[in-house]
Amino acid sequence: MTSYVENETGVEFPFSIEDIVNQIMTEVLDREGCPYEATVSVLLTDNEGIRTFNKEYRGFDKETDVLSFPNVDYETPSDFAILEETADCFDPDSGELVLGDIIISVEKVKEQAESYGHSQRREFAFLVAHSMFHLCGYDHMEAEEAAVMEKKQEEILDRLHITRDES
Known part of the structure; x- marks a missing residue:
């Protein structure tokens, strides 16, 4: 598994961003039975940066916490x-499945962690897990879909002992 992480903000967290991305990525793809080595790109930006992406690619002129851009249409x-x-979803050089891109607002990570009363590590891990399931074809437009996604996200975080009560 390969993750490419770019932090365009310079904001640092009290945990390794790369470690969390790799742990979540591995757990999700193992749980989902992905038979391929895979690649995911993660961009950390600020609220204005994610607002720009949200407006350009989704038509919503507002900030959000995370955006997912799947490379595969399941x-x-x-x-x-x-x-x-x-073959067009595989990297021709590495042979890895290119799952897609994740964009996370570091400001939203901090705001939401405080708002929900848990650690920034937990919030960041949740957003990565949420986005990884989008990259695997899950959505939450309908209540049933949302329930499935929420359960899967919580199972991954529980398995990695990244809980809401950590501070």
């Missing part, structure tokens, strides 16, 4: 078998 979430029919 008919069924985590149906990696469909990928055998196409």
Whole structure:
């Protein structure tokens, strides 16, 4: 598994961003049964930066906490078998599955951690897990979909002992 993390803000956290990304990425892809080595790119930006991306790519002129840009269009979430029919989602040099991109607002990580009363580490890990499930084809537009995604996110965080009560 390969993750590319770019922090354009210079904001530092009291934990290793790369370690959290790699732990979450590994847990999600193992749990979802991904048979491939995979690549994910993560960009850390500020509220204005994520607002710009949100406006340009989604048509919403507002800040958000995380954006996910899947490289694969799954008919069924985590149906990696469909990928055998196409080579354009694999990096030609490494052979890794290019899952997509994640953009996170560092300001939202800090704001939401304080608002929810848990650590920045927990909030950051939650946003990465949430986005990883989007990159695997999950969504939360319908209540049933949201319930499935929420359960999966919590299972990953629990498995990694990244809990709401850590401060």
